[in-house]
Amino acid sequence: MYQYNLVDQTLVDERVAQFRRQTKQFLKGEISEDQFRALRLRNGLYIQTHAPMLRIAVPYGLLSSQQLRKIAHIGRTYDRDYCHLTTRQNIQFNWPKLEQVPDILAELASVQMHAIQTSGNCMRNTTSDHLAGVAVDEIEDPRPYCEIIRQWTTLHPEFDYLPRKFKIAVSGALHDRAATQFHDIGVHLVKNAAGETGFKILVGGGLGRTPIIGQVIKPYLERQHLLSYLEAILRIYNLFGRRDNKYKARIKILVKETGLEEFSRQVEEEWLLIRDTMLLSDERINAIKGHFQAPAYQADAAEETSFNQHLQNDTAFATWYKHNTAAHKVAGYRAVFVSLKAPDVPPGDMTGLQVDAVADLADQYSFGEIRSTHRQNLIFADVKQADLYPLWQQLTALALATPNIGTVTDIICCPGLDFCSLANAGSIGITKEINEALDDMDYIHDLGDIKINISGCMNGCAHQSVGHIGILGVDKKGAEWYQLTLGGSSENEAAIGERLGPAVAKDEVTNAITTILDVYVKQRMDDESFLDMVKRVGIDPFKEQVYANH
Amino acid sequence: MQIIKDNQLCDNAWQFIADDADLPAGDISVSFNKWQQAETQLLNHEGKLGVRIGSADAIASIASDLDKIALVELDFPDFADGRLFSSAWLLRSRYGYQGEIRAIGHFMPDQVFYLSRVGVNAFAPAKADYLPMILANLADFTVQYQASVNNA
Numbered sequence: 132m133y134q135y136n137l138v139d140q141t142l143v144d145e146r147v148a149q150f151r152r153q154t155k156q157f158l159k160g161e162i163s164e165d166q167f168r169a170l171r172l173r174n175g176l177y178i179q180t181h182a183p184m185l186r187i188a189v190p191y192g193l194l195s196s197q198q199l200r201k202i203a204h205i206g207r208t209y210d211r212d213y214c215h216l217t218t219r220q221n222i223q224f225n226w227p228k229l230e231q232v233p234d235i236l237a238e239l240a241s242v243q244m245h246a247i248q249t250s251g252n253c254m255r256n257t258t259s260d261h262l263a264g265v266a267v268d269e270i271e272d273p274r275p276y277c278e279i280i281r282q283w284t285t286l287h288p289e290f291d292y293l294p295r296k297f298k299i300a301v302s303g304a305l306h307d308r309a310a311t312q313f314h315d316i317g318v319h320l321v322k323n324a325a326g327e328t329g330f331k332i333l334v335g336g337g338l339g340r341t342p343i344i345g346q347v348i349k350p351y352l353e354r355q356h357l358l359s360y361l362e363a364i365l366r367i368y369n370l371f372g373r374r375d376n377k378y379k380a381r382i383k384i385l386v387k388e389t390g391l392e393e394f395s396r397q398v399e400e401e402w403l404l405i406r407d408t409m410l411l412s413d414e415r416i417n418a419i420k421g422h423f424q425a426p427a428y429q430a431d432a433a434e435e436t437s438f439n440q441h442l443q444n445d446t447a448f449a450t451w452y453k454h455n456t457a458a459h460k461v462a463g464y465r466a467v468f469v470s471l472k473a474p475d476v477p478p479g480d481m482t483g484l485q486v487d488a489v490a491d492l493a494d495q496y497s498f499g500e501i502r503s504t505h506r507q508n509l510i511f512a513d514v515k516q517a518d519l520y521p522l523w524q525q526l527t528a529l530a531l532a533t534p535n536i537g538t539v540t541d542i543i544c545c546p547g548l549d550f551c552s553l554a555n556a557g558s559i560g561i562t563k564e565i566n567e568a569l570d571d572m573d574y575i576h577d578l579g580d581i582k583i584n585i586s587g588c589m590n591g592c593a594h595q596s597v598g599h600i601g602i603l604g605v606d607k608k609g610a611e612w613y614q615l616t617l618g619g620s621s622e623n624e625a626a627i628g629e630r631l632g633p634a635v636a637k638d639e640v641t642n643a644i645t646t647i648l649d650v651y652v653k654q655r656m657d658d659e660s661f662l663d664m665v666k667r668v669g670i671d672p673f674k675e676q677v678y679a680n681h
Numbered sequence: 682m683q684i685i686k687d688n689q690l691c692d693n694a695w696q697f698i699a700d701d702a703d704l705p706a707g708d709i710s711v712s713f714n715k716w717q718q719a720e721t722q723l724l725n726h727e728g729k730l731g732v733r734i735g736s737a738d739a740i741a742s743i744a745s746d747l748d749k750i751a752l753v754e755l756d757f758p759d760f761a762d763g764r765l766f767s768s769a770w771l772l773r774s775r776y777g778y779q780g781e782i783r784a785i786g787h788f789m790p791d792q793v794f795y796l797s798r799v800g801v802n803a804f805a806p807a808k809a810d811y812l813p814m815i816l817a818n819l820a821d822f823t824v825q826y827q828a829s830v831n832n833a
Contacts, residue, residue, distance in 0.1 A: 288794075
C-alpha cells in the first residue's frame with residue numbers, strides 16, 4: 132500500500148498543528164462558531180446529538196494492521212472503545228471530546244492517517260472497489276489512480292469551498308463495486324483499441340434527496356490528462372454550481388440544469404486551456420504503482436487442498452466459505468469478508484477488541500492489510516485457501532463470521548436518530564428488528580442476493596434509494612415513519628428504487644419487509660434474483676400484499 | 682486601516698469610490714459595474730486604478746483591461762463562497778495578471794494560505810484583530826500536492 136514520503140508526512144503533521152491552533156483559538160473565543168464549524172468539518176469533526184463525531188479518512192478503503200491497531204488505541208483512549216465503518220469506507224468515532232481531537236489527529240498522523248476533508252463542502256475521500264488489485268474481472272488496479280487523485284484533492288487551494296460536498300469514485304473492473312454511477316465524478320479504467328489504459332469519466336451522479344444516475348462526459352480520456360480533466364470539471368462547478376439553495380448545490384443539479392451537452396462543452400473548453408500544463412507523466416504513475424505491487428503470493432497455494440476436506444465435513448464452514456469469501460485472481464487465494472453485520476450489533480460497529488484482533492489476523496493471514504467496503508464490512512484480500520479454515524474459526528470466535536455477506540441481513544445502515552442530529556427517524560432499531568424477524572439462516576440464504584439500505588433521513592447516507600429494498604425514515608407530525616422503495620441498484624445496471632406506496636409506521640416496517648420477501652419467494656421464477664423479479668413484475672404484486680390490510 | 686501585503690503589515694493607500702460619487706485624486710478602486718460603464722472616464726483619472734470584483738463577476742470580461750488595472754479587490758460576501766478562489770486563479774494563471782490581488786470582506790484568516798496559493802498577495806480583513814492571525818497563517822504549510830500560481 133501507499134507509504135508516505137517526507138512531503139506527505141509533513142503535510143499531515145502541519146495540518147494537525149493548524150487544527151490544534153484553530154481549536155485553541157475557538158475555545159478562547161478568537162474565531163466564531165460559524166468559522167470554526169467550517170474548519171472542524173474539514174477535519175472530520177461534526178457536533179452530533181450526544182457528542183462530537185470524528186470521521187477518519189481511509190483512502191480507497193485500504194488499511195494496514197498498524198493503522199488498525201492505532202484505531203483500536205484511539206477508541207480505548209479517547210472514545211468508548213468502539214468505532215463505526217461508514218459507506219465511504221471511512222471510520223467514525225461517536226464520542227470524542229472536542230478539546231482532545233487535535234491529539235487524536237496527531238495519533239493518526241503518526242501512522243500516516245488523517246481526517247482531512249471527510250466532511251464539509253469540499254472534495255471528499257476517494258473511494259474504490261474493495262476488491263481492487265485482486266478481482267478476477269479487473270482491467271487494471273485502480274488504487275494508484277486513487278492515490279494520485281487523493282493527493283490532488285488534499286488541501287487543493289482552489290476547491291476547498293465548493294457549493295457542496297464532492298465525491299469521486301474509481302473502478303478498475305468490469306463489475307462496478309464502487310457505485311461510480313452515483314458519484315459527483317465516476318472514473319472507470321478502460322482500454323482503448325490500442326490496448327492502452329485510459330478513463331471513462333462520468334459526471335453528475337448522486338444520491339441524497341435527488342438521486343440521479345451519472346452520465347458519461349468523456350468516453351475515453353488518456354491517462355496523462357486525468358488531473359487536468361478533473362480540474363476542469365471542478366473549476367466549472369466551483370464557478371457556476373448553485374450556492375443559493377443547499378439542496379440544489381450538488382454538481383448533479385448543475386449538470387441537469389445546464390444540460391449535459393452544454394456542461395460538457397464548458398468543461399472541454401476549460402480543459403483545452405489547461406491540459407498541457409498539468410500532464411501526469413508515466414514516471415509519476417509508475418512510481419505510485421510501485422506502492423501497489425502484488426504481495427509475495429505462494430506459487431503452490433492451490434496445491435494445498437486440506438480445506439476441501441473441511442468444506443465437506445463442516446457445513447458451517449462451507450456456508451461461510453460460499454457467502455463470505457470471493458474469487459481471487461491468483462490461484463489458491465480467496466478474498467475474505469469480515470461480516471460487521473452480526474444480528475445483535477449495529478451494522479458497521481466494531482469493538483476495540485475486535486479491531487485489534489482483526490489487525491493480528493491480517494498480519495497472520497493477509498500480508499498485514501485490511502480493506503473496508505462501502506457496505507460497511509471488512510475484507511482480508513489475500514488469504515491462502517489453506518488458511519481459510521483456521522481464519523474462519525478465529526473470526527467465528529470474534530463474532531465476525533456471520534455468513535450473511537450479500538444477503539438480506541447485510542444491511543447498510545446510517546447511525547440514524549440514535550446518534551445523528553440530521554436524522555428524522557431511527558435506523559439501527561429497524562435493522563435490529565429485521566434481524567430478529569429473519570433469524571433462519573437457511574431462509575436468508577434461500578433469498579439470495581438482496582440488499583437492504585436504511586437511512587434515517589432524506590440525506591440518504593445509507594444509500595437507501597439504490598437499495599434493492601430501500602427504507603427511508605421520515606418525520607410525520609413528530610412520529611417516525613418509513614418510506615419503502617424497491618428495485619434500486621448501485622451496480623452496473625444502476626437504478627433508483629421505486630416508491631412502494633405511502634410511508635408505513637415504525638411498528639409495521641418489519642412486517643412490510645417480511646411480506647415483500649414472502650411475495651418474492653412465492654412468485655420468483657426458478658433462480659430469479661429479487662432484483663430481477665422486481666424488474667419483471669414491477670412493484671404492484673408487492674404493493675398489494677404490503678398494503679393489503681390497510 | 683492597515684492591511685497585509687506581500688507578507689508584511691503596511692498602510693492601505695487605496696480608496697474605494699461608490700458608483701455615484703465623484704472621483705477624488707489618488708489611487709482609487711471602483712466596482713466591476715462602474716468599471717464597465719465608465720472605463721474611458723476612469724482612464725483619464727490621475728492616479729492608479731483598481732476594480733472590486735464580487736463572486737458572481739466574470740473575470741473574463743475584464744481580461745483585456747488588466748494592463749490598466751493596478752489592483753483587483755476580491756470582495757468576499759461570505760467565507761463559504763469559494764468562487765473568488767477560482768477568480769484569483771484565473772487572474773494570475775490564465776490572464777497573467779501581475780498587479781495586486783487583495784482579498785477583502787468576509788474571508789477567514791484561516792483561508793489565507795489557500796488564497797495566497799491561488800495568487801492573492803494582499804489581505805484587508807473585516808476586523809483589525811485578524812491581521813496578526815493572517816500573518817501567522819500564511820505560513821501554515823511548507824508542502825503541497827498541487828502546483829500553485831506561486832510555485833508552478
